[in-house]
Amino acid sequence: MRDRMTIDYRRLAVAINGFCTFLNLYSPQALLPELSREFGATEAQISSIMTASTLAVALTAPVTGAIADVFGRKRLITLALFAVSVPTIMVTFAHGVHEFAIWRFVQGLFLPAIFAVTVAYIGDEWPRQEVAGVAGVYVTGASLGGFAGRMVPGALADLIGWRGAFDLLAAMTLAAAIAILFILPRERHFVRSRGFADSAAQMLRHLRNPQLLATNAVGFGTLFNFIATFTYISFHLAAPPYNFSSTLLGGLFFTYLGGTAIAPWTGRFIARFGRRNFVLGLIAVWIAGAALLLAPQLGVILLGLLVCATCGMLCQSVSTGYITLTAKEGRSSAVGLYVTCFYAGGSMGAFLPGLTWASAGWPSVVAMLIAMQVIMAVIVGLTWTQGSSRGGSGRPAR
Numbered sequence: 001m002r003d004r005m006t007i008d009y010r011r012l013a014v015a016i017n018g019f020c021t022f023l024n025l026y027s028p029q030a031l032l033p034e035l036s037r038e039f040g041a042t043e044a045q046i047s048s049i050m051t052a053s054t055l056a057v058a059l060t061a062p063v064t065g066a067i068a069d070v071f072g073r074k075r076l077i078t079l080a081l082f083a084v085s086v087p088t089i090m091v092t093f094a095h096g097v098h099e100f101a102i103w104r105f106v107q108g109l110f111l112p113a114i115f116a117v118t119v120a121y122i123g124d125e126w127p128r129q130e131v132a133g134v135a136g137v138y139v140t141g142a143s144l145g146g147f148a149g150r151m152v153p154g155a156l157a158d159l160i161g162w163r164g165a166f167d168l169l170a171a172m173t174l175a176a177a178i179a180i181l182f183i184l185p186r187e188r189h190f191v192r193s194r195g196f197a198d199s200a201a202q203m204l205r206h207l208r209n210p211q212l213l214a215t216n217a218v219g220f221g222t223l224f225n226f227i228a229t230f231t232y233i234s235f236h237l238a239a240p241p242y243n244f245s246s247t248l249l250g251g252l253f254f255t256y257l258g259g260t261a262i263a264p265w266t267g268r269f270i271a272r273f274g275r276r277n278f279v280l281g282l283i284a285v286w287i288a289g290a291a292l293l294l295a296p297q298l299g300v301i302l303l304g305l306l307v308c309a310t311c312g313m314l315c316q317s318v319s320t321g322y323i324t325l326t327a328k329e330g331r332s333s334a335v336g337l338y339v340t341c342f343y344a345g346g347s348m349g350a351f352l353p354g355l356t357w358a359s360a361g362w363p364s365v366v367a368m369l370i371a372m373q374v375i376m377a378v379i380v381g382l383t384w385t386q387g388s389s390r391g392g393s394g395r396p397a398r
Contacts, residue, residue, distance in 0.1 A: 010125065013184035014118055014134060015141030020081060020176045021115040022145035024088055024107060025053055027169055028100075029230055030154030030250040031162050033238035041097045043235050044354035050231055052101040054223075054346035056108025061339035064112040069333055073121045073187045080113035081177035088170040092163040108343075115142070116339045123324030123335075124187060132267035135321035139263040143313050147256040148172075150230075154250015162246075206334050211326045214383035216338050218279075218319050220345030221376040225286070225369050226312050227349030233293070233305065236362045242298065255305040259313025266317040276384040279318055283377045286311035290369045294362075308369075315376075322384075 028035065028049050036046040068076050087107040094100035115138075122134045153165035206212050233252065237244040244252075269278050289307025292300050323338045356364035 009183045010185060011134060011137050013180055014122060014138045015144075016176050016180060017077060017081075017114050017118040017184075018138045018141030018143075019145035019148070020084075020173050021111050022142045023149040023169060024084055024173060025057075025111060025149065026050070026146055026230070027088075027149040027153050027166065028104070030150045030234060030253065031157055031165075031246055032231065032234050033249070034157060034162065034246050035097075035100070039097045039100075043232075043357055045097055047231055047350045047354050048097060049101045049104050050227060050350040051347045052105040053108035053111070054227070054343040054350065056105045057111050058340045058343035058347060060109050061112040061116050061343065062333060062336040064116055064336055066333055066336070068113070068117045068120060068336075073117050073124070074184050076113045077117050077121075077184065078177060078181050080110045080117075081173065081180055084110040084114070085170045085173040085177070088166055088173060092166045112336065112339055116335045119320055119324060119335045121187060122321075128325060130267075131324055132270055132318070132321040133264065135324070136264040136266040136317050139266070139313055139317040139320065140260050142316075143256045143260040143263065143309075147253045147260070150253040151250040154246045154248075154253075157246040157250075206337055209326065210383060211385070212323065212334060212337070214379050215319050215322050215326065216341035217379050218315070218376055219338050219342035220348075221372045221379075222312055222315050222319065223342050223346035224349035224372050225290075225308070227346045228353045228365055228369055229290075229293070229305070229308055231350055232353050232357060232362065232365045233301075235357070237301075252302075252305060255302065255309045256313075258306050258310035262310060263313050263317050266314060266321070269314070270318065275318060275322065276380055279315055279380050279384070280377055282311045282315050282318075283373050283380070286315070287370055287373050290366055290373065293366050293369075 032043075032046050032050075035041070035049070036043060039046065064076070084107055087103045087110075090106075091100055091103045094103060118138060119135070122131060122138060126134050149169065152168065153162060156162075156165035156168065230252070234244075234249050236242075237252070238249065272278075273281070286308060289304045289311060292304030292307065295301055295304070319338075323335055326334075353365040353368055356368075
């Protein structure tokens with residue numbers, strides 16, 4: 001009974017860590033049209049507040065992984081949770097895009113120490129056959145955090161203003177930090193690195209692993225699609241004939257709940273279909289969902305968003321679990337490398353569509369989405385192993 005309660009608390013802590021990361025990371029997304037008007041910025045300029053945080057994550061994730069391999073997991077996760085609430089508060093004092101983006105960059109510096117180290121913790125502390133399922137729990141928490149981080153500011157902006165909404169997000173993060181301090185068990189199976197030089201050597205070995213590199217590329221494409229979709233759909237629906245308010249834009253992120261419901265089943269899907277086939281099928285459905293976003297009918301657009309959100313979260317769940325299974329040592333640095341590629345993709349997903357938005361509008365964004373999904377499918381088809389069909393263990397097929 002005690003072991004069962006410990007496992008339950010560990011899973012809850014994993015979900016909370018995912019929740020808090022994405023609660024903060026994407027919180028301005030539903031507010032972009034309002035912030036653009038308040039600061040007198042163009043769509044491309046205001047998207048820099050999304051790029052700033054994802055760029056900071058991409059830059060610091062490998063360093064965070066090396067630090068975690070030396071100093072351990074829980075200590076770093078807890079410290080980062082307390083620290084990230086500070087820049088979340090400071091954005092409420094911003095009076096321009098550049099000041100806002102600076103605090104968002106600082107916020108992004110702390111986030112890899114929460115989620116990248118949590119993913120490494122999963123790989124260390126659970127048996128191989130359970131990793132995919134626990135990664136699904138993490139993705140469920142992350143998807144709920146992504147939903148709340150967009151929905152809460154979007155809904156509250158019309159009531160108390162966007163600055164008050166960010167104060168509430170900071171308070172939620174601080175409460176979660178206190179909870180993690182008490183409920184996340186100290187790591188038991190962690191193998192400490194012998195130093196930063198050893199971690200650097202492990203990183204070089206990761207760069208020679210073709211399976212890790214291919215999974216990193218899939219991560220890049222996954223967040224590219226997420227950020228591009230949910231950043232520019234806000235501008236698309238805020239304009240005529242839809243004229244969405246901040247509250248309605250925040251409501252778009254109810255589509256996240258599809259992935260939230262299904263992500264814990266990831267391990268079973270892999271066991272049933274095999275890792276490669278499952279992800280290829282996901283990408284095919286994802287492409288169809290992206291095509292629906294071009295429809296003029298609001299109901300069809302919402303269906304497309306639901307499909308895109310669900311497929312993206314499942315793809316992220318599979319690739320996250322695959323990283324922890326493929327890296328035989330230095331999991332934190334391997335996850336850190338993955339996170340760098342993942343959030344580099346997010347930065348490009350915020351930046352590149354902005355270059356064509358003014359001239360070609362929403363169809364140019366959708367074209368980029370589909371092109372990236374095709375590239376991801378080619379990478380998975382050519383490089384990923386099929387995976388076990390026995391219990392979802394994630395071992396390569398013989």
